Amino acid sequence: MTSVTVVEQIMSANDSLAAQNRALLEASGVLGVNMMASPGAGKTSVILRTIEAVASSLRLGVVEGDTAAVTIDADKVISAGMPAVQINTGGQCHLDAVMLGNALPQLSLSDIDLLIVENVGNLICPASFTLGTHFNVVIASVPEGDDKPYKYPNIYRGIDALILNKTDLLPYIDFDIDYFKRGIEILNPDFHFFPMSCKTGEGIPEWANWLKERAAAYQNR
Amino acid sequence: MTSVTVVEQIMSANDSLAAQNRALLEASGVLGVNMMASPGAGKTSVILRTIEAVASSLRLGVVEGDTAAVTIDADKVISAGMPAVQINTGGQCHLDAVMLGNALPQLSLSDIDLLIVENVGNLICPASFTLGTHFNVVIASVPEGDDKPYKYPNIYRGIDALILNKTDLLPYIDFDIDYFKRGIEILNPDFHFFPMSCKTGEGIPEWANWLKERAAAYQNR
Numbered sequence: 001m002t003s004v005t006v007v008e009q010i011m012s013a014n015d016s017l018a019a020q021n022r023a024l025l026e027a028s029g030v031l032g033v034n035m036m037a038s039p040g041a042g043k044t045s046v047i048l049r050t051i052e053a054v055a056s057s058l059r060l061g062v063v064e065g066d067t068a069a070v071t072i073d074a075d076k077v078i079s080a081g082m083p084a085v086q087i088n089t090g091g092q093c094h095l096d097a098v099m100l101g102n103a104l105p106q107l108s109l110s111d112i113d114l115l116i117v118e119n120v121g122n123l124i125c126p127a128s129f130t131l132g133t134h135f136n137v138v139i140a141s142v143p144e145g146d147d148k149p150y151k152y153p154n155i156y157r158g159i160d161a162l163i164l165n166k167t168d169l170l171p172y173i174d175f176d177i178d179y180f181k182r183g184i185e186i187l188n189p190d191f192h193f194f195p196m197s198c199k200t201g202e203g204i205p206e207w208a209n210w211l212k213e214r215a216a217a218y219q220n221r
Numbered sequence: 222m223t224s225v226t227v228v229e230q231i232m233s234a235n236d237s238l239a240a241q242n243r244a245l246l247e248a249s250g251v252l253g254v255n256m257m258a259s260p261g262a263g264k265t266s267v268i269l270r271t272i273e274a275v276a277s278s279l280r281l282g283v284v285e286g287d288t289a290a291v292t293i294d295a296d297k298v299i300s301a302g303m304p305a306v307q308i309n310t311g312g313q314c315h316l317d318a319v320m321l322g323n324a325l326p327q328l329s330l331s332d333i334d335l336l337i338v339e340n341v342g343n344l345i346c347p348a349s350f351t352l353g354t355h356f357n358v359v360i361a362s363v364p365e366g367d368d369k370p371y372k373y374p375n376i377y378r379g380i381d382a383l384i385l386n387k388t389d390l391l392p393y394i395d396f397d398i399d400y401f402k403r404g405i406e407i408l409n410p411d412f413h414f415f416p417m418s419c420k421t422g423e424g425i426p427e428w429a430n431w432l433k434e435r436a437a438a439y440q441n442r
Contacts, residue, residue, distance in 0.1 A: 151293065
């Protein structure tokens with residue numbers, strides 16, 4: 001079928017460009033992380049907390065994916081003193097390797113150890129487009145409900161870490177952490193799990209340490 | 222460009238099939254509502270509450286859109302005694318008119334006054350695909366944050382009603398309702414606004430009355 005061929009060509013072209021992005025990151029000594037989440041899970045809040053927690057150890061850069069021209073998130077990151085580039089996808093539902101490839105030259109990669117890519121808020125489409133980053137993190141949040149890994153399995157497949165944000169709301173919401181975790185373990189037995197509250201700071205040190213360990217291993221590769 | 226032509230053809234084909242769906246609904250006297258939301262905003266909870274509130278006045282049917290084969294939501298609706306059909310999109314990020322067109326014949330439309338279509342949990346892609354339903358409702362939720370209409374404007378454009386779910390969490394979350402509403406009013410001055418809590422029941426009667434009024438006006442058209 002023509003439609004299948006076209007989709008295969010798009011995915012193949014994306015993978016090829018993702019490999020180019022990876023090569024550029026490797027050549028520049030930059031470790032890249034793709035952060036994916038539903039709208040409102042707290043991606044930007046987690047990134048701001050991450051900046052606070054690791055900026056004394058690692059030089060950070062941020063790429064912000066947005067579907068509209070608003071710079072709400074990018075402005076927050078820049079206010080936190082970080083080099084940031086916004087990708088406005090023009091209504092598109094995910095970042096792809098072309099977009100990241102266009103954004104990378106706008107950053108001074110030789111001055112960056114860890115590049116955080118904030119993907120578009122979407123639990124479906126970003127799963128299908130590799131970017132060339134080194135690892136994938138999904139940020140879930142307690143109010144989304146504990147059944148999401150069962151309903152949106154593709155985005156949870158192959159993740160390296162899962163941040164469960166907004167744990168401060170656990171007293172007010174029915175959320176079975178074991179049920180939630182089992183849904184991810186079925187897909188991916190080796191993921192790292194970070195319960196977190198950007199409000200109280202719970203889980204930030206553990207997540208920051210994990211990032212620092214990954215970055216150190218990468219620098220010593 | 223070829224890619225633009227292909228996309229235009231897809232959208233045009235979708236609109237044409239949506240018109241067919243609309244004609245079938247009209248011929249059967251069924252009022253259709255397309256309910257869109259982010260993952261975890263509470264679409265299914267709102268639908269279950271709606272069933273409780275209007276089932277004595279209106280004969281309901283439900284179409285459940287899911288990206289995976291899990292029947293968590295469809296089972297809940299069927300348990301509530303409603304005729305329901307699940308559309309498994311096979312990983313696709315939205316419902317389209319073809320999918321709804323295939324689902325409609327599986328319902329006994331002559332026994333239904335109001336058809337609720339629960340779209341896939343996604344604040345981006347469903348906005349681009351008309352289904353043939355009569356009106357569009359977005360369910361937002363307090364924990365998603367008050368900036369979502371500014372970040373995901375397409376889904377808020379042209380909506381008839383907005384349900385702001387999980388208002389019971391307002392005491393624990395910074396959420397500026399006026400800022401949120403302004404973001405929607407810019408796009409769509411005439412929308413109806415229903416603050417709601419499926420937990421406490423706040424807002425359910427107002428929403429149910431609005432639905433009943435819409436259905437009565439439709440029956441008397």
